[in-house]
Amino acid sequence: MIEMLYREALNRAIDECMAADPNVVMLGEDVGLYGGSYRVSEGLVSKYGEKRLIDTPIAELSIVGNAVGMAIGGLRPIAEIMTANFSLLAFDQIINHMSKYRYMSAGKITLPMVVRFPQGVSKQLAAQHSESYEQMLSAVPGIRVFAAGDVNYAYHALKKAILMDDPVVFIEHELLYNKKGEVDLDAEVDPFKARIVKEGKDLTIVSYLKMVDDVIAAVPEIEKQTGKSCEVIDLQSLNPIDTETLKASIEKTGRLVVVEEDHKMGGYGAQVVSWAAESLFYALDAAPLRIAGENVPIPYNRKLELASIPTPDKIVAKIIEWGANNGL
Amino acid sequence: MDKLTAEEIYYTMVLGRKFEYAAKEHYMTGEISGFLHLDIGQEALSVAAMKAFDHGDVFTTYREHIMAIARGIEPKAVMAELFGKKTGVSEGRGGSMHLFDPTHFFYGGDAIVGGHLPNAVGCAYARKFQESEHGVMAVFGDGATNGGAFFESLNISSAWKLPILFLCENNRYAIGTEITRVAPFLEQAKKAEPYMPTMEVDGNDAVAVYEAVKEAQAYIQKSHGPIFIEAFTYRWEGHSMSDPGTYRSPEEMEIWKRRDPIARMQALLKERYGMSEAQIEALDQKAQAAVDEAVEYASKSPEPVVAELFEHVFVEEVAHD
Numbered sequence: 001m002i003e004m005l006y007r008e009a010l011n012r013a014i015d016e017c018m019a020a021d022p023n024v025v026m027l028g029e030d031v032g033l034y035g036g037s038y039r040v041s042e043g044l045v046s047k048y049g050e051k052r053l054i055d056t057p058i059a060e061l062s063i064v065g066n067a068v069g070m071a072i073g074g075l076r077p078i079a080e081i082m083t084a085n086f087s088l089l090a091f092d093q094i095i096n097h098m099s100k101y102r103y104m105s106a107g108k109i110t111l112p113m114v115v116r117f118p119q120g121v122s123k124q125l126a127a128q129h130s131e132s133y134e135q136m137l138s139a140v141p142g143i144r145v146f147a148a149g150d151v152n153y154a155y156h157a158l159k160k161a162i163l164m165d166d167p168v169v170f171i172e173h174e175l176l177y178n179k180k181g182e183v184d185l186d187a188e189v190d191p192f193k194a195r196i197v198k199e200g201k202d203l204t205i206v207s208y209l210k211m212v213d214d215v216i217a218a219v220p221e222i223e224k225q226t227g228k229s230c231e232v233i234d235l236q237s238l239n240p241i242d243t244e245t246l247k248a249s250i251e252k253t254g255r256l257v258v259v260e261e262d263h264k265m266g267g268y269g270a271q272v273v274s275w276a277a278e279s280l281f282y283a284l285d286a287a288p289l290r291i292a293g294e295n296v297p298i299p300y301n302r303k304l305e306l307a308s309i310p311t312p313d314k315i316v317a318k319i320i321e322w323g324a325n326n327g328l
Numbered sequence: 329m330d331k332l333t334a335e336e337i338y339y340t341m342v343l344g345r346k347f348e349y350a351a352k353e354h355y356m357t358g359e360i361s362g363f364l365h366l367d368i369g370q371e372a373l374s375v376a377a378m379k380a381f382d383h384g385d386v387f388t389t390y391r392e393h394i395m396a397i398a399r400g401i402e403p404k405a406v407m408a409e410l411f412g413k414k415t416g417v418s419e420g421r422g423g424s425m426h427l428f429d430p431t432h433f434f435y436g437g438d439a440i441v442g443g444h445l446p447n448a449v450g451c452a453y454a455r456k457f458q459e460s461e462h463g464v465m466a467v468f469g470d471g472a473t474n475g476g477a478f479f480e481s482l483n484i485s486s487a488w489k490l491p492i493l494f495l496c497e498n499n500r501y502a503i504g505t506e507i508t509r510v511a512p513f514l515e516q517a518k519k520a521e522p523y524m525p526t527m528e529v530d531g532n533d534a535v536a537v538y539e540a541v542k543e544a545q546a547y548i549q550k551s552h553g554p555i556f557i558e559a560f561t562y563r564w565e566g567h568s569m570s571d572p573g574t575y576r577s578p579e580e581m582e583i584w585k586r587r588d589p590i591a592r593m594q595a596l597l598k599e600r601y602g603m604s605e606a607q608i609e610a611l612d613q614k615a616q617a618a619v620d621e622a623v624e625y626a627s628k629s630p631e632p633v634v635a636e637l638f639e640h641v642f643v644e645e646v647a648h649d
Contacts, residue, residue, distance in 0.1 A: 025457070051457060057487070062446045062480040069450020072435055073385070075457065077450075092477075096440045097447060105428035106419035107640035109435065142641055165643040192646050240646055 001184050006148070007177040009155035010040045010116075014078060017162040018048050021076060024162060027054035028063055028080030028116075037082050038118060038177045060086050064093035064115055068101070071111040071167075078162060083174070084119030085128050091136075098167045099142030112165045114158070120210055120261055121298055121309050122174040130298035130305075132262035134208075137169050138239040138271065145239040146191055147171040149212040151181025153236055156189035171238070173210040194242040196249070200229035203319075203328060204249040206272055207259040208235040211310060215259050218315035225320055226328050238268065243275065250276060254285035255328065257319060261309050264292035286326035291318050329535055331601045335611070337379055337534050338593045341371040343615040344394035345590060347403055348565075350619050351393065351410055351424075355569050359627065360410045363439075364424050365391040369564035372534035372589030373497055374398060377559075380541035381465045381493070383549065385455070387448035388467040390425035390439040391563075395467065400432045407622035413629035420632045421640065433462070441502075442472035445481040445494075452490035456551070463491035463548040465541075471502030473516040482554070486523035489553035493544045494520065496558045497531065503567040504575040520556040531559030532589040535596065562587070 004012070018024045026041060032053035035042035045053040056063050060081060067079035081087040087094070094115065101109045117137075121130045137145045144166055148154035154172070161168040197212060198219065207215045212234045219230045231249050235241065250256050256276050258269035273288045293309045322328075329337075348366045355364050367374055371394055378386065378398035388395055393410070397403050401417055409416025410424050417427050418437075427437040435451070438444035448466035455462045472478050473496060485492050496516050500507050508514050517526040525547070529540045537559055544555045562584035566573035597603040 054453075057480075057483060059480045059484070061477055062449065062484055065443070065446020065477065065480075066450035066453060066484065069387075069447035069452070070454045070457075071450075072430075072447065073451040073454025073458075075454045092440060092443055093446065096443055097438070101428070101436070102642070103640050104418060104422040104426040105436070105640075106417075106421050107643075108418075108428050108430050110643060144642075244647075 001182045003180060004151065004183055005177065006151050006154050006179045006181065007038055007040050009151045009181070009183055010158055010172070011042060011044070013155050013158040013162070014041065015044060015047070017159060018044065018052065023074065024076045024078065025052045025054060025070065026078040026080065027056050027067060029056055029058055029082050031055060031080050036080065038174065040080070040116070040177070060090040061093055064090035064098065067113050067115070068093060068097050068111060071113040072109060076112045076162060078114045078116060080116045081118065083129050084117060084133050085131050087117060087133065094137070094143070094169070095140050099140045103142055110165050111167045113167050114161045115167070115169045117169050117171045118174050119171060120173040120175065121305060124300055124302055124305060126300040127297035134171055134238050135262055135266055135268040137171070138268060142167070143239070144168040145171065145237070147208045147236060147238050149173070149176070149209045149234045149236065150195065151179060152183045152187065153189060153195065155183045156187065157191035157236065160189070160191045171209065175210050192237045192240065192242060194236055194245040195234045196231065196245065197234050198230065198232040200231035200253065202228035202253055203230045203255045203257065204233060204246070204253045205230055205257045205259060206233045206235060206246065208238065209261065211259045211261050214310060214312050215315060217312040218319070221316045222319050226323055228328055241272070241275065243279070246272070246276070247280060250280050251283045254283060255326065256284065256288040257291065257322070258288065259291045259310055259315060261293050263295050264290060265295045267292045289318065289322045291315055329538055333379065333538070334535070334593070334597060334601055335603070337375055337538065338597055339611045339615060340375045340379070340398050341534065341590050341593060342612055343403065343618055344371045344375060344397060346615050346619040347393060347397065347407070347622065350623055351407070352569070354411070354623065360424070361412070362423050363390070364410070364569045365567065366565040366569070367391050367394045367563070369584065369589070370497065370499065370531065370561045372593065373531040373537050373559045373561050376534040376537035377465070377467065377495055377541045380538045381545055383461055383545060384463040384465055385433040385435060385451050386465050386467065387435045387444045387451065388437065389441070389444070389469060390437065392427055392437055393424065396427045396429070396434060396437070399434045401427065401429050401434065403618055404622040404625035407626040408629050411626040411629065412631065413626055414632045415625070415629040442468060442475040442477040444468070445472065445477050448492060449481045449485050449490060452485060452492040453488065456490055461549060463493060463545060465493045465495055467495045467497060469502065470496060470498040470500065470507045470516050473519055474511055482520055482523045485554040489551065491548040491551060492554045493541070493548055494554060494556045495541070496556065498558055498560050499563050501567070501576070503571060515558060517556055517558040524554045524556050526556040526558065529557060529559045531561030532587045532592065534589060534593050
């Protein structure tokens with residue numbers, strides 16, 4: 001076990017893949033000489049050169065579009081989007097090109113590529129730098145969507161994503177880059193598996209990315225007030241969903257809460273709840289609860305910003321209120 | 329251009345036109361569906377560019393049946409794809425607009441106007457990275473030159489000196505909108521001038537297109553960076569089968585039909601290469617036979633089965649997909 005920061009785990013994953021395979025390249029705004037906006041590619045340019053750490057212009061459509069072409073040409077590109085909101089300019093490439101070339105060509109084209117995707121409410125970055133797009137990305141057939149909420153997963157899943165022959169969007173949360181965690185370098189981590197962060201028997205709380213930490217912060221108070229135990233699941237793979245792990249947990253607890261940072265309308269948690277309602281209706285003892293971001297652009301002011309997304313306090317309050325009417 | 333090449337180009341142009349008329353006929357019967365964009369009138373450009381560009385990768389648009397055939401993909405595999413059959417070049421998943429074959433370095437078949445240009449640029453990066461002799465040719469229409477992807481691609485390929493040929497097929501109309509109504513000039517090469525050398529060519533003159541593309545290919549192979557060719561041409565049919573093309577005057581159509589690229593190539597074969605009427609007639613018949621065979625093959629081929637619906641989404645299957 002080695003302790004490292006989330007961004008260091010990502011850096012190490014990229015470094016090892018670049019060392020092992022000369023076809024791995026990384027491109028994006030400021031990924032080379034500058035070392036990456038969140039320092040994820042720090043130090044790599046001096047090891048691998050500007051030919052493999054490619055500083056691009058501010059042109060997201062081309063960052064992802066060029067990566068698609070590089071993959072067609074035989075490279076294994078890692079495209080970095082500086083922050084999720086900027087990716088909207090690249091959505092034509094993600095949806096119309098990256099996700100479809102393999103299928104439209106009947107498997108003749110293979111796109112071994114990763115789009116690294118920092119997102120989420122960081123701290124007072126306001127409406128155009130704070131959003132989350134896992135709900136849109138997961139609605140696109142033909143791409144894998146991973147969300148790293150954990151340092152160990154960040155290291156292993158990013159490595160697997162780079163080695164994978166399918167296109168992957170690798171979502172990172174901007175507040176996690178300086179999070180410390182233990183990495184077991186020799187562990188065998190399946191990037192498609194959800195992680196049981198904490199075991200429990202009365203309530204399943206499903207989350208991902210930074211909200212997992214907020215749920216974990218909320219759980220002692222929930223357990224204290226209700227006298228019941230919570231099972232916390234970090235989904236990790238958002239598409240496909242590890243329904244096996246979810247099913248086993250929900251069948252055990254009979255109750256489901258989903259906590260997500262994105263806007264509630266059309267948010268990713270709706271998919272989890274609708275799947276549970278369709279597949280596990282009779283295993284549920286209560287109507288599921290979704291705790292999500294408000295349907296509002298993310299405001300700048302800190303008080304308003306925190307009011308727009310779930311926090312540990314709100315998670316406690318909403319689960320207690322819901323639990324009171326649902327036998328918890 | 330030697331006689332053999334001239335003959336080959338003429339034959340493929342005739343094959344292409346007959347192929348397109350056959351596709352039109354079978355669209356009318358309902359055997360071909362969806363969007364069908366015909367290339368009739370533009371055969372010189374489509375065929376000569378593909379024949380000339382023999383050291384590289386091609387990225388093109390949805391009006392690509394003739395280009396695919398000129399690139400070496402079997403006409404029957406293209407026709408079967410139009411018919412939506414399992415034996416089609418994309419196994420019935422792509423249709424008319426999405427023909428791909430990496431064995432011929434042919435990467436579509438893209439139906440987002442201008443959207444394939446960043447892909448072509450990325451592939452050119454890979455070729456430079458690999459110190460390959462291959463360059464990339466990106467083919468697009470005048471309509472693509474007004475979008476952001478186009479300008480980003482000019483900028484990046486020029487900044488990084490990438491081996492890419494931008495071949496603009498200027499047929500004057502983006503569906504029903506004449507280019508000069510939405511751009512400040514007719515010649516779209518002007519947009520590329522700050523970034524790279526540009527050439528203009530008569531797109532209905534197969535020899536001129538062939539020579540320009542050969543010259544451009546040699547230029548990008550020497551790592552001078554990107555180059556731009558604008559070829560002026562005209563489609564005789566509507567944008568797609570659902571477009572009657574009423575926005576163009578009969579007079580204008582007539583002018584362009586008098587510039588028929590096939591008639592011009594045929595005259596050249598006779599005058600410069602001394603081919604007889606009978607020899608040309610034999611090539612025409614050979615082309616007709618190839619098209620008939622393609623239609624026969626396509627109509628008799630099996631459709632994909634529903635059980636294959638999920639095939640080719642991913643390389644790696646996952647248990648809970």
